[in-house]
Amino acid sequence: MTYIIQTHNLTKVYNGAEVVSGVNMYIKKGEIYGFLGPNGSGKTTIMKMITNLVKPTGGEIEVLGEKLSPTSFEVLKRIGSTIEYPVFYEKLSARKNLDLHCRYMGFHNKNEIDEALKLVNLINVEKKPVKEFSLGMKQRLAIARAVITKPDLLILDEPLNGLDPQGIREMRNLFLNLSSQYGMSLLISSHILGEIEQIADTIGVIREGKILEETSMDIIRGKYVEHLELQVKDQAKAAFVLENELNIDNFRIKEQDSLIHIYDRNISQNDVIQAMVTNQIEIGSIHKKSKSLEDYFLQLIEGGNKDA
Incomplete structure (x- = not known):
């Protein structure tokens, strides 16, 4: 079995309180992993630790076959992510924001900008300043930014927030396509359980910083x-x-x-x-x-x- 993410007894303590407690997660290569839990359960903190934005208090993280460390710069180039509220250069257009991101990532295929905007259906507003975007449009742009370099691993924290039903359906199809056509592995948190049910291969359920269950959707469908x-x-x-x-x-x-x-x-x-x-x-x-x-x-x- 090839795992793209493995965590071993992953723990995070803030101000003496353990917000993530001995978490063991196993995300297989090429699958969509739905990460579920109430607000404040530790989902975002775990995503931040996997992307090296937050240092674990204890435990280990292995990503793309490499043990994560503060100097894991190369492996992080193979990860696309959007965590918490997406932040952009508000006065610049969607295209300019993506162009700056590509420069920062050392990614020089400018044709991918058009493809990324097309994937998230932002082709008709690409020159509008981001400050005039709705929350849903900013979510689309955040996803475009995350996928533009065709990463091996895509980490999306509540990517459906602010989207209307049509937008949710479009993103659902996009996530399935990224997994099946591009071979990306996706870790997605969402409170829209009906959508996770339609796209996830595996789900992990977390409460109060502890994983309650990690199981395949096929097993759940068999039981229920x-x-x-x-x-x-x-x-x-x-x-x-x-x-x-x-x-x-x-x-x-x-x-x-x-x-x-x-x-x-x-x-x-x-x-x-x-x-x-x-x-x-x-x-x-x-x-x-x-x-x-x-x-x-x-x-x-x-x-x-x-x-x-």
Whole structure:
């Protein structure tokens, strides 16, 4: 397995308080990693440590196969990032800002400026001073600046802030394209969980500076599939009917709630109701249910049971 980022017991202390606590993260080459957590949970601090903007109090960071140190200048050239509120030369145009960034990075392919502006759909306002940009336009420009050098690793802190629904959709497609077509690895934090659900290969959930879970979206989708939730008084009898009359073995009994979760997609709600009624089993309720990344995230953050 090739990891583009690995952290080992990464820790950061501010004023005697541990804001990042023994974090171990593993981000694979070419994947999109969704970084989720409440405000103040440590996401931005970790991103700053990975980009050498903040020095860790303890632990190690390995980026692109190299242990990060204060002198890791060459490896940082292979990283594009936008962290917290994007800052620009406000009186200059988008094109001028990108040109200055390229000079600073020692990147001399000026044709990439046009391509980067096109990628984020800023081609018609490239000469307007940035001070006249909306927050959404500044977010687009920040992403253009981050991707212009075609980095191996892209780190984006809340990149969808200020974007309208069309802009969010455009950025979603851009992130997927950067991963699939350019082979970039992306670390993205966002509070828009529905968007992360659509693009992420892996998610990491952090609370109070500690990683609660790091898992693939395929595993989450496998656990949180659509199912029927059946509430009955006589669970044992209902389970017997499911197994012996409807030939279903893919269900789970939750005794404390008088519930049965049925995961067989070939059985309809009407089939279950008819079988219960025929066998004189009283139904309290029956609903079609499905859990999303938001459900999963909230259960983790609130300390609930992921498998509930």
